[in-house]
Amino acid sequence: MSATVWFNGKIVKDALSVDPADRGLLLGDGIFETLAVFNRTAVWLDDHLDRMMAGAITLGLPPDRLIVADGVAQVLEHAPAPHGILRITLTRGPGLRGLAAETRQPSLLIAHAPWTSDMLFTPAMLSTSSIRRNETSPASRLKTLSYIDNIIAAREAAAIHCDDALFLNHQGLVASTTIANIFILRDGWIATPRTSDGVLAGITRRKLLELPRAEERPVTPAELLSADAVFLTNSLRLIRPVHSLDGQPLGRDDVALAGYFDTLCLRIAEESGVDPRAVD
Protein backbone atom coordinates (compact mmCIF):
# COMPACT_ATOMS: atom_id res chain seq x y z
CA MET A 1 0.00 0.00 0.00
CA SER A 2 1.24 3.51 -0.76
CA ALA A 3 2.56 5.54 2.11
CA THR A 4 -0.07 8.29 1.96
CA VAL A 5 -3.45 8.01 0.27
CA TRP A 6 -6.21 10.59 -0.19
CA PHE A 7 -9.58 9.50 -1.58
CA ASN A 8 -12.63 11.63 -2.33
CA GLY A 9 -11.82 14.38 0.13
CA LYS A 10 -9.81 12.86 2.92
CA ILE A 11 -6.67 11.02 3.90
CA VAL A 12 -7.44 7.30 4.29
CA LYS A 13 -5.39 4.88 6.35
CA ASP A 14 -6.62 1.52 5.10
CA ALA A 15 -8.56 0.35 2.10
CA LEU A 16 -10.63 2.67 -0.09
CA SER A 17 -14.42 2.61 0.14
CA VAL A 18 -15.27 2.21 -3.53
CA ASP A 19 -18.76 2.11 -4.99
CA PRO A 20 -19.13 -1.23 -6.84
CA ALA A 21 -20.44 0.75 -9.82
CA ASP A 22 -17.34 2.99 -10.06
CA ARG A 23 -16.44 3.12 -13.74
CA GLY A 24 -12.76 3.43 -12.94
CA LEU A 25 -12.84 -0.04 -11.44
CA LEU A 26 -15.22 -1.57 -13.99
CA LEU A 27 -14.24 0.04 -17.29
CA GLY A 28 -10.89 1.82 -17.02
CA ASP A 29 -12.95 5.00 -17.38
CA GLY A 30 -10.75 7.84 -16.19
CA ILE A 31 -7.33 9.45 -16.42
CA PHE A 32 -4.23 9.75 -14.29
CA GLU A 33 -1.03 11.70 -13.83
CA THR A 34 2.29 10.63 -12.31
CA LEU A 35 4.63 13.25 -10.86
CA ALA A 36 7.95 13.38 -9.06
CA VAL A 37 7.95 15.09 -5.65
CA PHE A 38 11.04 16.74 -4.18
CA ASN A 39 11.02 18.73 -0.96
CA ARG A 40 7.20 18.38 -0.81
CA THR A 41 7.00 20.13 -4.17
CA ALA A 42 5.20 18.27 -6.96
CA VAL A 43 7.41 18.94 -9.98
CA TRP A 44 5.72 20.83 -12.84
CA LEU A 45 2.38 20.44 -11.11
CA ASP A 46 0.67 23.15 -13.20
CA ASP A 47 1.70 21.40 -16.41
CA HIS A 48 0.33 18.10 -15.10
CA LEU A 49 -2.93 19.67 -13.96
CA ASP A 50 -3.32 21.49 -17.29
CA ARG A 51 -2.93 18.20 -19.11
CA MET A 52 -5.24 16.36 -16.74
CA MET A 53 -8.00 18.95 -17.09
CA ALA A 54 -7.68 18.91 -20.90
CA GLY A 55 -7.93 15.11 -20.83
CA ALA A 56 -10.97 15.29 -18.56
CA ILE A 57 -12.70 17.57 -21.05
CA THR A 58 -11.86 15.22 -23.94
CA LEU A 59 -13.45 12.32 -22.05
CA GLY A 60 -16.42 14.34 -20.80
CA LEU A 61 -15.35 14.07 -17.17
CA PRO A 62 -16.28 17.09 -15.08
CA PRO A 63 -12.89 18.65 -14.33
CA ASP A 64 -12.32 20.42 -11.04
CA ARG A 65 -8.79 21.69 -10.84
CA LEU A 66 -9.21 23.26 -7.41
CA ILE A 67 -10.30 20.00 -5.80
CA VAL A 68 -7.35 18.16 -7.36
CA ALA A 69 -4.88 20.85 -6.32
CA ASP A 70 -6.28 20.88 -2.78
CA GLY A 71 -6.01 17.09 -2.50
CA VAL A 72 -2.42 17.20 -3.75
CA ALA A 73 -1.55 19.84 -1.14
CA GLN A 74 -3.04 17.69 1.65
CA VAL A 75 -1.14 14.60 0.52
CA LEU A 76 2.16 16.49 0.26
CA GLU A 77 1.61 17.85 3.76
CA HIS A 78 0.86 14.42 5.26
CA ALA A 79 3.47 12.39 3.38
CA PRO A 80 6.07 10.84 5.71
CA ALA A 81 8.94 11.70 3.35
CA PRO A 82 9.73 14.96 1.54
CA HIS A 83 10.51 13.15 -1.75
CA GLY A 84 8.28 10.69 -3.52
CA ILE A 85 6.10 9.69 -6.43
CA LEU A 86 2.62 11.14 -6.69
CA ARG A 87 -0.16 9.52 -8.67
CA ILE A 88 -3.42 11.39 -9.27
CA THR A 89 -6.28 9.18 -10.50
CA LEU A 90 -9.62 10.63 -11.65
CA THR A 91 -12.43 8.23 -12.56
CA ARG A 92 -15.87 8.99 -13.97
CA GLY A 93 -17.28 7.68 -10.69
CA PRO A 94 -20.25 5.41 -10.10
CA GLY A 95 -22.86 5.22 -12.83
CA LEU A 96 -25.72 3.21 -14.21
CA ARG A 97 -25.10 0.39 -16.67
CA GLY A 98 -24.33 1.46 -20.23
CA LEU A 99 -21.07 2.73 -21.72
CA ALA A 100 -22.46 6.21 -22.45
CA ALA A 101 -24.22 6.60 -19.08
CA GLU A 102 -23.58 9.87 -17.26
CA THR A 103 -22.37 9.96 -13.67
CA ARG A 104 -22.95 12.47 -10.90
CA GLN A 105 -19.67 12.48 -9.01
CA PRO A 106 -16.19 11.53 -10.22
CA SER A 107 -13.83 9.69 -7.89
CA LEU A 108 -10.45 11.20 -7.11
CA LEU A 109 -7.54 9.20 -5.67
CA ILE A 110 -4.19 10.77 -4.82
CA ALA A 111 -1.40 8.50 -3.61
CA HIS A 112 2.16 9.27 -2.53
CA ALA A 113 4.72 6.46 -2.75
CA PRO A 114 8.38 6.40 -1.72
CA TRP A 115 10.96 7.79 -4.12
CA THR A 116 13.39 5.29 -5.62
CA SER A 117 16.54 6.98 -6.81
CA ASP A 118 17.68 4.00 -8.90
CA MET A 119 15.32 5.08 -11.68
CA LEU A 120 17.36 8.05 -12.85
CA PHE A 121 19.37 7.76 -16.05
CA THR A 122 19.51 3.94 -15.93
CA PRO A 123 19.96 2.60 -19.47
CA ALA A 124 17.23 0.51 -21.12
CA MET A 125 17.03 -2.37 -23.55
CA LEU A 126 13.89 -2.14 -25.70
CA SER A 127 11.96 -4.71 -27.70
CA THR A 128 9.41 -3.81 -30.37
CA SER A 129 5.87 -4.79 -29.42
CA SER A 130 3.65 -6.60 -31.91
CA ILE A 131 0.85 -4.33 -30.63
CA ARG A 132 0.60 -1.14 -32.65
CA ARG A 133 -0.25 2.14 -30.97
CA ASN A 134 -3.78 3.07 -32.04
CA GLU A 135 -3.31 6.62 -33.26
CA THR A 136 -6.97 6.75 -34.38
CA SER A 137 -8.02 6.85 -30.72
CA PRO A 138 -7.90 9.99 -28.56
CA ALA A 139 -6.84 7.60 -25.78
CA SER A 140 -3.45 7.21 -27.52
CA ARG A 141 -2.75 10.84 -26.59
CA LEU A 142 -4.04 10.60 -22.99
CA LYS A 143 -3.01 8.86 -19.79
CA THR A 144 -6.27 6.98 -19.40
CA LEU A 145 -6.91 4.20 -16.91
CA SER A 146 -7.30 1.79 -19.86
CA TYR A 147 -3.69 0.63 -19.90
CA ILE A 148 -4.06 -2.99 -20.92
CA ASP A 149 -2.12 -2.68 -24.21
CA ASN A 150 0.76 -1.10 -22.30
CA ILE A 151 0.58 -3.86 -19.68
CA ILE A 152 0.57 -6.69 -22.22
CA ALA A 153 3.50 -5.11 -24.08
CA ALA A 154 5.45 -4.47 -20.85
CA ARG A 155 4.94 -8.06 -19.72
CA GLU A 156 6.10 -9.39 -23.09
CA ALA A 157 9.22 -7.20 -22.92
CA ALA A 158 9.97 -8.32 -19.35
CA ALA A 159 9.60 -11.96 -20.37
CA ILE A 160 12.53 -11.56 -22.79
CA HIS A 161 14.54 -9.52 -20.25
CA CYS A 162 13.94 -6.15 -21.87
CA ASP A 163 13.18 -3.04 -19.83
CA ASP A 164 10.37 -1.59 -21.91
CA ALA A 165 8.52 -2.13 -25.19
CA LEU A 166 8.53 0.15 -28.22
CA PHE A 167 5.19 0.83 -29.91
CA LEU A 168 5.03 1.62 -33.61
CA ASN A 169 1.76 3.06 -34.87
CA HIS A 170 -0.41 1.75 -37.71
CA GLN A 171 1.61 3.76 -40.25
CA GLY A 172 4.73 1.94 -39.13
CA LEU A 173 6.12 5.09 -37.51
CA VAL A 174 7.72 5.21 -34.07
CA ALA A 175 5.24 6.24 -31.35
CA SER A 176 6.42 5.71 -27.75
CA THR A 177 7.12 3.01 -25.20
CA THR A 178 4.66 1.71 -22.62
CA ILE A 179 5.63 4.41 -20.09
CA ALA A 180 7.79 6.94 -21.88
CA ASN A 181 8.20 9.24 -24.85
CA ILE A 182 11.09 8.48 -27.17
CA PHE A 183 13.66 10.82 -28.72
CA ILE A 184 16.47 10.43 -31.19
CA LEU A 185 19.64 12.53 -31.19
CA ARG A 186 21.26 13.20 -34.56
CA ASP A 187 23.79 15.81 -35.58
CA GLY A 188 23.12 17.82 -32.43
CA TRP A 189 19.33 17.85 -32.94
CA ILE A 190 16.76 15.93 -30.92
CA ALA A 191 13.49 14.74 -32.46
CA THR A 192 10.42 13.00 -31.08
CA PRO A 193 7.21 11.75 -32.73
CA ARG A 194 4.21 14.07 -33.04
CA THR A 195 1.18 13.59 -30.79
CA SER A 196 -0.78 12.81 -33.97
CA ASP A 197 1.36 9.67 -34.25
CA GLY A 198 -0.47 8.35 -31.17
CA VAL A 199 1.72 9.87 -28.51
CA LEU A 200 1.10 11.39 -25.10
CA ALA A 201 2.19 15.02 -24.85
CA GLY A 202 4.67 14.21 -22.08
CA ILE A 203 5.64 16.98 -19.68
CA THR A 204 9.36 16.10 -19.73
CA ARG A 205 9.08 15.78 -23.52
CA ARG A 206 7.71 19.32 -23.64
CA LYS A 207 10.52 20.69 -21.49
CA LEU A 208 13.03 19.27 -23.98
CA LEU A 209 11.06 20.56 -27.00
CA GLU A 210 11.40 24.07 -25.55
CA LEU A 211 15.19 23.81 -25.97
CA PRO A 212 16.99 24.90 -29.16
CA ARG A 213 17.53 22.25 -31.88
CA ALA A 214 14.57 20.14 -30.78
CA GLU A 215 11.63 19.13 -32.97
CA GLU A 216 8.45 17.09 -33.20
CA ARG A 217 8.29 15.14 -36.47
CA PRO A 218 7.60 11.66 -37.85
CA VAL A 219 10.34 9.22 -36.77
CA THR A 220 10.91 5.93 -38.61
CA PRO A 221 12.22 2.73 -37.03
CA ALA A 222 15.28 2.96 -39.32
CA GLU A 223 16.15 6.31 -37.76
CA LEU A 224 16.41 4.66 -34.34
CA LEU A 225 19.09 2.33 -35.71
CA SER A 226 21.11 5.12 -37.33
CA ALA A 227 20.74 7.79 -34.61
CA ASP A 228 23.69 9.10 -32.61
CA ALA A 229 21.67 8.19 -29.51
CA VAL A 230 18.12 7.21 -28.54
CA PHE A 231 16.53 8.06 -25.21
CA LEU A 232 13.26 7.93 -23.31
CA THR A 233 11.64 10.63 -21.21
CA ASN A 234 9.04 10.55 -18.49
CA SER A 235 8.24 12.42 -15.30
CA LEU A 236 9.97 9.99 -12.94
CA ARG A 237 13.01 8.81 -14.85
CA LEU A 238 13.50 12.13 -16.65
CA ILE A 239 15.96 10.70 -19.21
CA ARG A 240 16.74 7.07 -19.87
CA PRO A 241 19.35 6.19 -22.53
CA VAL A 242 18.32 3.32 -24.82
CA HIS A 243 21.24 1.00 -25.45
CA SER A 244 19.59 -1.65 -27.62
CA LEU A 245 16.48 -2.38 -29.66
CA ASP A 246 15.46 -5.97 -30.34
CA GLY A 247 18.98 -7.04 -29.40
CA GLN A 248 20.72 -4.62 -31.79
CA PRO A 249 23.06 -2.12 -30.13
CA LEU A 250 22.13 1.52 -30.78
CA GLY A 251 24.31 4.59 -31.15
CA ARG A 252 25.50 6.02 -27.85
CA ASP A 253 26.32 9.56 -26.93
CA ASP A 254 26.02 9.49 -23.17
CA VAL A 255 27.81 12.84 -22.88
CA ALA A 256 25.11 14.59 -24.90
CA LEU A 257 22.33 12.78 -23.04
CA ALA A 258 23.93 13.66 -19.71
CA GLY A 259 23.73 17.29 -20.84
CA TYR A 260 19.95 17.05 -21.34
CA PHE A 261 19.63 15.20 -18.03
CA ASP A 262 21.63 17.95 -16.33
CA THR A 263 19.36 20.63 -17.81
CA LEU A 264 16.25 18.87 -16.48
CA CYS A 265 17.75 18.27 -13.03
CA LEU A 266 18.72 21.94 -12.75
CA ARG A 267 15.20 23.01 -13.78
CA ILE A 268 13.78 20.77 -11.03
CA ALA A 269 16.29 22.12 -8.51
CA GLU A 270 15.16 25.65 -9.38
CA GLU A 271 11.54 24.70 -8.75
CA SER A 272 11.87 22.45 -5.69
CA GLY A 273 15.19 23.45 -4.18
CA VAL A 274 16.45 19.87 -4.62
CA ASP A 275 18.47 18.34 -7.41
CA PRO A 276 17.05 14.83 -8.06
CA ARG A 277 20.61 13.50 -8.30
CA ALA A 278 21.20 14.48 -4.66
CA VAL A 279 18.33 12.32 -3.39
CA ASP A 280 19.05 8.83 -2.04
Place this chain on the structure above:
Amino acid sequence: MSATVWFNGKIVKDALSVDPADRGLLLGDGIFETLAVFNRTAVWLDDHLDRMMAGAITLGLPPDRLIVADGVAQVLEHAPAPHGILRITLTRGPGLRGLAAETRQPSLLIAHAPWTSDMLFTPAMLSTSSIRRNETSPASRLKTLSYIDNIIAAREAAAIHCDDALFLNHQGLVASTTIANIFILRDGWIATPRTSDGVLAGITRRKLLELPRAEERPVTPAELLSADAVFLTNSLRLIRPVHSLDGQPLGRDDVALAGYFDTLCLRIAEESGVDPRAVD
Protein backbone atom coordinates in the same frame (compact mmCIF):
# COMPACT_ATOMS: atom_id res chain seq x y z
CA MET B 1 -25.57 0.37 -6.50
CA SER B 2 -26.31 -3.09 -7.85
CA ALA B 3 -28.82 -5.19 -5.98
CA THR B 4 -26.42 -7.93 -4.87
CA VAL B 5 -22.63 -7.65 -4.73
CA TRP B 6 -19.98 -10.23 -3.84
CA PHE B 7 -16.37 -9.12 -3.44
CA ASN B 8 -13.33 -11.25 -2.67
CA GLY B 9 -15.20 -14.02 -0.91
CA LYS B 10 -18.31 -12.53 0.59
CA ILE B 11 -21.54 -10.69 -0.04
CA VAL B 12 -21.07 -6.99 0.70
CA LYS B 13 -23.88 -4.59 1.55
CA ASP B 14 -22.22 -1.22 1.07
CA ALA B 15 -19.06 -0.02 -0.60
CA LEU B 16 -16.19 -2.31 -1.55
CA SER B 17 -12.98 -2.25 0.47
CA VAL B 18 -10.47 -1.82 -2.33
CA ASP B 19 -6.71 -1.73 -1.93
CA PRO B 20 -5.50 1.63 -3.33
CA ALA B 21 -2.91 -0.31 -5.35
CA ASP B 22 -5.51 -2.53 -7.08
CA ARG B 23 -4.53 -2.61 -10.73
CA GLY B 24 -8.14 -2.93 -11.80
CA LEU B 25 -8.81 0.54 -10.41
CA LEU B 26 -5.49 2.09 -11.48
CA LEU B 27 -4.76 0.51 -14.87
CA GLY B 28 -7.83 -1.25 -16.26
CA ASP B 29 -5.84 -4.43 -15.64
CA GLY B 30 -8.33 -7.29 -15.68
CA ILE B 31 -11.22 -8.89 -17.53
CA PHE B 32 -14.96 -9.21 -17.16
CA GLU B 33 -17.98 -11.16 -18.30
CA THR B 34 -21.62 -10.10 -18.56
CA LEU B 35 -24.37 -12.73 -18.43
CA ALA B 36 -28.15 -12.87 -18.46
CA VAL B 37 -29.78 -14.61 -15.49
CA PHE B 38 -33.19 -16.28 -15.71
CA ASN B 39 -34.69 -18.28 -12.89
CA ARG B 40 -31.43 -17.95 -10.91
CA THR B 41 -29.64 -19.66 -13.80
CA ALA B 42 -26.71 -17.78 -15.36
CA VAL B 43 -27.20 -18.40 -19.08
CA TRP B 44 -24.34 -20.27 -20.79
CA LEU B 45 -22.23 -19.91 -17.65
CA ASP B 46 -19.75 -22.60 -18.71
CA ASP B 47 -19.09 -20.81 -21.99
CA HIS B 48 -18.54 -17.54 -20.15
CA LEU B 49 -16.21 -19.12 -17.60
CA ASP B 50 -14.27 -20.90 -20.36
CA ARG B 51 -13.75 -17.58 -22.10
CA MET B 52 -12.86 -15.78 -18.88
CA MET B 53 -10.27 -18.38 -17.90
CA ALA B 54 -8.73 -18.30 -21.40
CA GLY B 55 -8.55 -14.50 -21.17
CA ALA B 56 -6.98 -14.71 -17.72
CA ILE B 57 -4.26 -16.97 -19.11
CA THR B 58 -3.61 -14.58 -22.02
CA LEU B 59 -3.14 -11.70 -19.57
CA GLY B 60 -1.12 -13.75 -17.07
CA LEU B 61 -3.81 -13.51 -14.39
CA PRO B 62 -3.98 -16.57 -12.15
CA PRO B 63 -7.32 -18.10 -13.13
CA ASP B 64 -9.40 -19.93 -10.54
CA ARG B 65 -12.58 -21.21 -12.08
CA LEU B 66 -13.83 -22.81 -8.88
CA ILE B 67 -13.67 -19.57 -6.90
CA VAL B 68 -15.51 -17.71 -9.66
CA ALA B 69 -18.17 -20.41 -9.96
CA ASP B 70 -18.64 -20.48 -6.20
CA GLY B 71 -19.03 -16.69 -6.04
CA VAL B 72 -21.58 -16.78 -8.86
CA ALA B 73 -23.57 -19.45 -7.02
CA GLN B 74 -23.61 -17.34 -3.84
CA VAL B 75 -24.76 -14.23 -5.70
CA LEU B 76 -27.53 -16.10 -7.54
CA GLU B 77 -28.72 -17.51 -4.23
CA HIS B 78 -28.79 -14.10 -2.50
CA ALA B 79 -30.19 -12.03 -5.38
CA PRO B 80 -33.58 -10.50 -4.57
CA ALA B 81 -34.98 -11.31 -8.01
CA PRO B 82 -34.81 -14.56 -10.03
CA HIS B 83 -33.90 -12.72 -13.26
CA GLY B 84 -31.11 -10.25 -13.73
CA ILE B 85 -27.79 -9.21 -15.21
CA LEU B 86 -24.60 -10.66 -13.80
CA ARG B 87 -21.23 -9.04 -14.17
CA ILE B 88 -18.07 -10.91 -13.16
CA THR B 89 -14.98 -8.69 -12.85
CA LEU B 90 -11.51 -10.15 -12.27
CA THR B 91 -8.60 -7.73 -11.69
CA ARG B 92 -4.90 -8.48 -11.28
CA GLY B 93 -5.25 -7.20 -7.71
CA PRO B 94 -2.93 -4.95 -5.72
CA GLY B 95 0.67 -4.74 -6.88
CA LEU B 96 3.82 -2.73 -6.69
CA ARG B 97 4.46 0.12 -9.11
CA GLY B 98 5.49 -0.89 -12.63
CA LEU B 99 3.36 -2.14 -15.50
CA ALA B 100 4.94 -5.61 -15.52
CA ALA B 101 4.86 -6.06 -11.73
CA GLU B 102 3.44 -9.35 -10.47
CA THR B 103 0.64 -9.48 -7.90
CA ARG B 104 -0.17 -12.02 -5.21
CA GLN B 105 -3.94 -12.03 -5.13
CA PRO B 106 -6.41 -11.07 -7.87
CA SER B 107 -9.61 -9.24 -6.94
CA LEU B 108 -12.94 -10.75 -7.90
CA LEU B 109 -16.19 -8.77 -8.00
CA ILE B 110 -19.54 -10.35 -8.89
CA ALA B 111 -22.57 -8.08 -9.13
CA HIS B 112 -26.20 -8.86 -9.89
CA ALA B 113 -28.36 -6.03 -11.28
CA PRO B 114 -32.07 -5.98 -12.15
CA TRP B 115 -33.15 -7.34 -15.52
CA THR B 116 -34.58 -4.80 -17.95
CA SER B 117 -36.77 -6.44 -20.55
CA ASP B 118 -36.78 -3.42 -22.86
CA MET B 119 -33.39 -4.48 -24.20
CA LEU B 120 -34.61 -7.44 -26.23
CA PHE B 121 -34.83 -7.11 -30.00
CA THR B 122 -35.02 -3.30 -29.91
CA PRO B 123 -33.70 -1.92 -33.22
CA ALA B 124 -30.54 0.18 -33.34
CA MET B 125 -29.20 3.08 -35.36
CA LEU B 126 -25.42 2.88 -35.73
CA SER B 127 -22.77 5.44 -36.53
CA THR B 128 -19.25 4.57 -37.65
CA SER B 129 -16.59 5.53 -35.10
CA SER B 130 -13.47 7.37 -36.20
CA ILE B 131 -11.62 5.08 -33.77
CA ARG B 132 -10.40 1.91 -35.46
CA ARG B 133 -10.47 -1.40 -33.62
CA ASN B 134 -6.85 -2.31 -32.87
CA GLU B 135 -6.67 -5.86 -34.19
CA THR B 136 -2.91 -5.97 -33.44
CA SER B 137 -3.75 -6.13 -29.72
CA PRO B 138 -4.90 -9.29 -27.91
CA ALA B 139 -7.17 -6.93 -25.96
CA SER B 140 -9.30 -6.50 -29.10
CA ARG B 141 -10.36 -10.15 -28.66
CA LEU B 142 -10.95 -9.95 -24.89
CA LYS B 143 -13.40 -8.23 -22.55
CA THR B 144 -10.72 -6.38 -20.63
CA LEU B 145 -11.36 -3.63 -18.10
CA SER B 146 -9.61 -1.20 -20.48
CA TYR B 147 -12.76 -0.02 -22.21
CA ILE B 148 -11.97 3.62 -22.90
CA ASP B 149 -12.09 3.34 -26.72
CA ASN B 150 -15.53 1.75 -26.44
CA ILE B 151 -16.63 4.47 -24.03
CA ILE B 152 -15.41 7.34 -26.23
CA ALA B 153 -17.10 5.79 -29.27
CA ALA B 154 -20.35 5.11 -27.39
CA ARG B 155 -20.46 8.70 -26.11
CA GLU B 156 -19.87 10.06 -29.62
CA ALA B 157 -22.68 7.88 -30.97
CA ALA B 158 -25.05 8.96 -28.20
CA ALA B 159 -24.24 12.61 -28.88
CA ILE B 160 -25.65 12.24 -32.42
CA HIS B 161 -28.63 10.19 -31.18
CA CYS B 162 -27.31 6.85 -32.35
CA ASP B 163 -27.61 3.71 -30.23
CA ASP B 164 -24.15 2.26 -30.71
CA ALA B 165 -20.95 2.83 -32.70
CA LEU B 166 -19.49 0.58 -35.39
CA PHE B 167 -15.75 -0.08 -35.28
CA LEU B 168 -13.82 -0.82 -38.45
CA ASN B 169 -10.35 -2.27 -37.99
CA HIS B 170 -7.09 -0.92 -39.43
CA GLN B 171 -7.63 -2.90 -42.66
CA GLY B 172 -10.92 -1.08 -43.15
CA LEU B 173 -12.90 -4.25 -42.43
CA VAL B 174 -15.96 -4.40 -40.18
CA ALA B 175 -15.09 -5.47 -36.62
CA SER B 176 -17.85 -4.99 -34.03
CA THR B 177 -19.71 -2.31 -32.10
CA THR B 178 -18.78 -1.05 -28.63
CA ILE B 179 -20.85 -3.77 -26.91
CA ALA B 180 -21.87 -6.28 -29.56
CA ASN B 181 -20.79 -8.54 -32.38
CA ILE B 182 -22.22 -7.73 -35.78
CA PHE B 183 -23.72 -10.07 -38.41
CA ILE B 184 -25.00 -9.63 -41.93
CA LEU B 185 -27.78 -11.72 -43.46
CA ARG B 186 -27.57 -12.36 -47.20
CA ASP B 187 -29.30 -14.94 -49.34
CA GLY B 188 -30.20 -16.98 -46.30
CA TRP B 189 -26.63 -17.02 -44.89
CA ILE B 190 -25.38 -15.13 -41.89
CA ALA B 191 -21.76 -13.94 -41.65
CA THR B 192 -19.73 -12.22 -38.93
CA PRO B 193 -16.13 -10.97 -38.84
CA ARG B 194 -13.33 -13.29 -37.69
CA THR B 195 -11.76 -12.84 -34.26
CA SER B 196 -8.52 -12.03 -36.10
CA ASP B 197 -10.26 -8.88 -37.33
CA GLY B 198 -10.14 -7.60 -33.74
CA VAL B 199 -13.34 -9.13 -32.47
CA LEU B 200 -14.44 -10.70 -29.21
CA ALA B 201 -15.51 -14.33 -29.54
CA GLY B 202 -19.02 -13.55 -28.29
CA ILE B 203 -21.01 -16.33 -26.69
CA THR B 204 -24.25 -15.44 -28.52
CA ARG B 205 -22.19 -15.09 -31.70
CA ARG B 206 -20.91 -18.63 -31.18
CA LYS B 207 -24.42 -20.01 -30.67
CA LEU B 208 -25.42 -18.57 -34.05
CA LEU B 209 -22.25 -19.81 -35.76
CA GLU B 210 -23.22 -23.35 -34.70
CA LEU B 211 -26.35 -23.08 -36.88
CA PRO B 212 -26.39 -24.12 -40.56
CA ARG B 213 -25.57 -21.45 -43.17
CA ALA B 214 -23.51 -19.35 -40.75
CA GLU B 215 -19.89 -18.33 -41.26
CA GLU B 216 -17.00 -16.29 -39.91
CA ARG B 217 -15.29 -14.30 -42.67
CA PRO B 218 -14.03 -10.81 -43.51
CA VAL B 219 -16.95 -8.38 -43.86
CA THR B 220 -16.58 -5.07 -45.70
CA PRO B 221 -18.50 -1.88 -44.90
CA ALA B 222 -20.08 -2.07 -48.39
CA GLU B 223 -21.58 -5.44 -47.48
CA LEU B 224 -23.45 -3.83 -44.59
CA LEU B 225 -25.15 -1.49 -47.04
CA SER B 226 -26.13 -4.24 -49.47
CA ALA B 227 -27.11 -6.94 -46.95
CA ASP B 228 -30.66 -8.26 -46.63
CA ALA B 229 -30.37 -7.40 -42.92
CA VAL B 230 -27.74 -6.42 -40.36
CA PHE B 231 -27.93 -7.33 -36.68
CA LEU B 232 -25.99 -7.22 -33.44
CA THR B 233 -25.55 -9.96 -30.85
CA ASN B 234 -24.59 -9.92 -27.22
CA SER B 235 -25.41 -11.83 -24.06
CA LEU B 236 -28.06 -9.42 -22.78
CA ARG B 237 -29.82 -8.20 -25.91
CA LEU B 238 -29.37 -11.49 -27.77
CA ILE B 239 -30.31 -10.04 -31.17
CA ARG B 240 -30.69 -6.40 -32.08
CA PRO B 241 -31.69 -5.47 -35.65
CA VAL B 242 -29.70 -2.59 -37.14
CA HIS B 243 -31.97 -0.24 -39.07
CA SER B 244 -29.51 2.42 -40.16
CA LEU B 245 -25.79 3.14 -40.45
CA ASP B 246 -24.57 6.74 -40.52
CA GLY B 247 -28.11 7.84 -41.36
CA GLN B 248 -28.49 5.44 -44.31
CA PRO B 249 -31.32 2.93 -44.01
CA LEU B 250 -30.18 -0.70 -44.19
CA GLY B 251 -31.92 -3.77 -45.59
CA ARG B 252 -34.56 -5.23 -43.28
CA ASP B 253 -35.70 -8.76 -42.91
CA ASP B 254 -37.24 -8.74 -39.46
CA VAL B 255 -38.94 -12.09 -40.11
CA ALA B 256 -35.60 -13.82 -40.62
CA LEU B 257 -34.05 -12.05 -37.62
CA ALA B 258 -37.06 -12.96 -35.48
CA GLY B 259 -36.32 -16.57 -36.42
CA TYR B 260 -32.77 -16.35 -35.05
CA PHE B 261 -34.08 -14.53 -31.97
CA ASP B 262 -36.65 -17.29 -31.47
CA THR B 263 -33.94 -19.95 -31.71
CA LEU B 264 -31.85 -18.23 -29.01
CA CYS B 265 -34.83 -17.65 -26.70
CA LEU B 266 -35.81 -21.33 -26.97
CA ARG B 267 -32.22 -22.40 -26.19
CA ILE B 268 -32.29 -20.19 -23.06
CA ALA B 269 -35.72 -21.56 -22.08
CA GLU B 270 -34.30 -25.10 -22.34
CA GLU B 271 -31.42 -24.17 -20.04
CA SER B 272 -33.19 -21.96 -17.49
CA GLY B 273 -36.83 -22.95 -17.77
CA VAL B 274 -37.73 -19.36 -18.71
CA ASP B 275 -38.17 -17.79 -22.12
CA PRO B 276 -36.61 -14.28 -21.96
CA ARG B 277 -39.62 -12.94 -23.89
CA ALA B 278 -41.88 -13.96 -20.98
CA VAL B 279 -39.99 -11.83 -18.45
CA ASP B 280 -41.29 -8.34 -17.59
